[in-house]
Amino acid sequence: MxxxxxxxxxxxxxxxxxxxxxxxxxxxxxxxxxxxxxxxxxxxxxxxxGAIRRLGGIFDSRKLGYTGTLCGVKAPPEKIEVTAEVINSFSGVTHNYLRDHEYNIWFTLLAKSKDEIEQVLSKIKHRTGIEDIINLPSTRLYKIKVNFNVEEK
Amino acid sequence: MLTPADIKIIKELQKGLPLVGRPYLQIAENIGLSEEEVLARIKNLKNRGMIRRIAGSVRHRKLGFSANAMVVWIVPEADLARVGKLFAGNEQVSHCYERETNDKWKYNLYTMIHGGSREECFEISHNMAEASGVMEYKLLFSTKEFKKTSMKYFE
Structure with a gap:
């Protein structure tokens, strides 16, 4: 680039x-x-x-009445792509990454309530047939960094 | 409380700030308010902490931060606040959260670190371990991005 x-x-x-x-x-x-x-x-x-994704508002999801969590999924290798697609289809999923660990798919999920989070997770389990999803809600925020300093290479 | 006008503004701001000379005027015209009112309402939402700021979001992968690791730590309960604050002060840490644990997952502190290479990430996390005295940790490198988007609130 x-x-x-x-x-x-x-x-x-x-x-x-x-x-x-x-x-x-x-x-x-x-x-x-x-x-x-x-x-x-x-x-x-x-x-x-694509260097800049968007210009716009950066919101505090909690203050807007949303609750968030991070989830890790143990997906069999042959099911990774289809599982990621199912997960991505939910609008509250904002980040979704493949990571090199036995819990290999990690995504963040925002919803209006804990109940709604549980509902999305059961739908994901139902549609993928994967039972092993860990739900790790945050209990304290220490930092969200505002900027990446781009320096000359 | 959010008024219907506030929600309209939030939706416009998540679509994006128009790339024109007077972007707030364009938003105002889209939703039938005055530019002055839009600016006043955004300032108010900012003061209430609902809007952190109006700014650009970058794709750091495209900007040379090619190795991204989620580093998860097991920190004794009594030490969490100290270590969380210490990690938050590190330039190379973009996010730092404490999270619930469960039977399958004992890691309770999470840091996102970004480096030019995996080696750099290992070095950063090693230094964090040394500085904090927390030796039980693991790096989970991202190998593929399936989704990265901004939340569409109120839809």
């Missing part, structure tokens, strides 16, 4: 905060010493390249 120094500066800045003012991109451009037109075209390119 072709990313220049200005792209890196934009990525580092945009992760921190987009200001709450009528012309936020102009304010960010000013910080970088470029024009609003330049930052908008750079951002569009970085989004098209």
């Amino acid at each position: 072709e990313i220049d120094q200005l792209d890196r500066e934009i990525i580092n800045l945009i992760q921190l905060d987009i200001p709450l003012e009528p012309e936020p991109y102009k304010a960010l451009a000013k910080k970088l010493g470029i024009t609003e037109k330049e930052i908008l075209s750079k951002l569009e390119r970085l989004i098209n390249l």
Whole structure:
């Protein structure tokens, strides 16, 4: 992926905060010493390249009334892909990864209540035939990092 | 309490901030409010902690952080707060959570670490173990991303 120094500066800045003012991109451009037109075209390119996933609101799911958990699934190797597809089909699943462990599929799930989480998990068990899913709700948050610093390689 | 207008704004902000000169005006027009009201309501939601911030999310895998490990730790109950805070202070840790345990899974503290290589992740976690005195831990490297998306609230 072709990313220049200005792209890196934009990525580092945009992760921190987009200001709450009528012309936020102009304010960010000013910080970088470029024009609003330049930052908008750079951002569009970085989004098209996939380096930036999205610009928008970052929410506190608990404060919005949602509850979250992390689950680990012990899926037989031949069932991994189909199991991942079943899991992905639920809208409350926001992250889903294959990991090199006997619990090999790990996903995060958000829902309106603990009951709803249990319901989703039983549907997943029912549709995949996999019984061994560990449900690990968080009890305390110490850190969610806001930004990845992109440096010149 | 969230008003119907707040919920409309939250939905717009999870779709994304438009890439135009006055993005909040565009959101306002989409939902029939004024730009001023949209900005005021976002500020209010931010003050109440429901919106953490308006910002960009990156795909770190595309940006050279190719090795990602979930490091799980078994920490004695009495030590959890100390170790959790210590790990949270580490630059290379992006997330740090305490989680419930069960019969099958005894790990109670979770850290996500990101490095340029697996070796780098091993080194980072080794240093964390040394610094904390917690020696019972395991690295679970992600080998494939099946899904990474932002939650669509209120749908």
